[in-house]
Amino acid sequence: MRNAATILIVEDDERIRGLIRTVLAGAGYVTLETGNATSALSMLASHRPDLMVLDLGLPDRDGQELLREIRSWSNVPVVVVSARGQERDKVRALDGGADDYITKPFGTEELLARIRAALRHGQRMAEGEKSVYNIGGLQVDTERRIVRVDGREVHLTQIEYKIVTLLCRNAGKVLTHDSMIREVWGPFSNCDTQLLRVNMANIRRKIEKDPAMPEYILTEIGVGYRMAEVGSADGQSCRE
The missing domain is CATH 1.10.10.10 (Winged helix-like DNA-binding domain superfamily/Winged helix DNA-binding domain)
Structure with a gap:
């Protein structure tokens, strides 16, 4: 059964990108993917995905900088998946607008749970505050x-x-x-x-x-x- 949500995967490592694609497709999500920041911005603007999975170590631009630019014009939920496991990296990404942060290596069930939570949060924000x-x-x-x-x-x-x-x-x-x-x-x-x-x-x-x-x-x-x-x-x- 297909899930209505479309997820953009931004990850330069083809093996990890393929793994994430397989996991998300198996859960019924529609996936888009790219390995660099320039293409990610273009795809975000043209395809308007429901969520982005973002690696910070991109070849053409640092993911933290990319995240700040995204937040200047888009509220798309962003789940960061990164090998940078230090607390200061997590804090910087979350303060920069990421909805969640997962450190590599990660479990597939954890990834799916964090994505579901981020999608629900994005939906609540779109619907407005409840009383x-x-x-x-x-x-x-x-x-x-x-x-x-x-x-x-x-x-x-x-x-x-x-x-x-x-x-x-x-x-x-x-x-x-x-x-x-x-x-x-x-x-x-x-x-x-x-x-x-x-x-x-x-x-x-x-x-x-x-x-x-x-x-x-x-x-x-x-x-x-x-x-x-x-x-x-x-x-x-x-x-x-």
């Missing part, structure tokens, strides 16, 4: 400013509420520490990562059954946080 978010037993009503867990109302501070709603709006997407601080406290704030962690610990005590093994707000160590999606079982997410 009520339901993620498992967590319900966030943004019109009434009410948060419930398994039907029980939870009282959050103003900052805690802003953090939770920010994550809900981006469920499934990794948000970096810096991007969250800018969104919650403002671009000129002097707040640091430690203050964000303190607030996150308080939130988890209020909404998680076991704060040490969170179900809703997952930690990407050294990078940021991600709100789980309905029915997700992300055994690869690290806890803090």
